[in-house]
Amino acid sequence: MFDPKSDYALNKMAPDAIVYKDAAGEVTQLTQADFPSLEEFQRWKAWSDENYHDIEKASHVYYNHTRSLHGLSEKAIAVPSPEDTMMEDQEQQERRELRRMLMKGLDSCLTPTQRRRLWLYCVDGLTEDAIALAENVKQQSVAECLWRAKEKLKKFLNPPL
Numbered sequence: 427m428f429d430p431k432s433d434y435a436l437n438k439m440a441p442d443a444i445v446y447k448d449a450a451g452e453v454t455q456l457t458q459a460d461f462p463s464l465e466e467f468q469r470w471k472a473w474s475d476e477n478y479h480d481i482e483k484a485s486h487v488y489y490n491h492t493r494s495l496h497g498l499s500e501k502a503i504a505v506p507s508p509e510d511t512m513m514e515d516q517e518q519q520e521r522r523e524l525r526r527m528l529m530k531g532l533d534s535c536l537t538p539t540q541r542r543r544l545w546l547y548c549v550d551g552l553t554e555d556a557i558a559l560a561e562n563v564k565q566q567s568v569a570e571c572l573w574r575a576k577e578k579l580k581k582f583l584n585p586p587l
Contacts, residue, residue, distance in 0.1 A: 434478035444474045535582040540575035547572055 436445040436453060443455040444467075461467040506514075532541060546552045546560075554572065558565040 432478075432482065434482040437474055437478050444471055446474070531582060532579075535578050536575055540571055540578070543568060543571050544575045544579075 443457045458467040554565050554568045558568045
């Protein structure tokens, strides 16, 4: 991106002067009158143009290969700590174990038919009619099976104290 206020731009836009910023940030111009001869001025003008150009190129190389963090969300620049990664791994392992235990529990409290029909109804989103048609049974049979499976699950998940 071209910065019209850069040292390079200021110096290039003034062909009859050498332009620079002093330590206080003030722009100063050296003209031909500040040099003993025209050749001396031209030599230093060419040197300053080349020097500012080299500095400008170097900054472009840097900025063209970097990205500003300004405007990015915190999540985009956040690096998880080793502790966070370890905790996340542990939570996933606990979830897998709970899922395994739940599946084992479902297998122990539901019949294979109840489990299959409940899965088709709740997970696959099939209607009672679609399940009945696929299994070549009456819809009332599927509805009763699902009701009994739900009742068993309520007892399994909320045991009496």
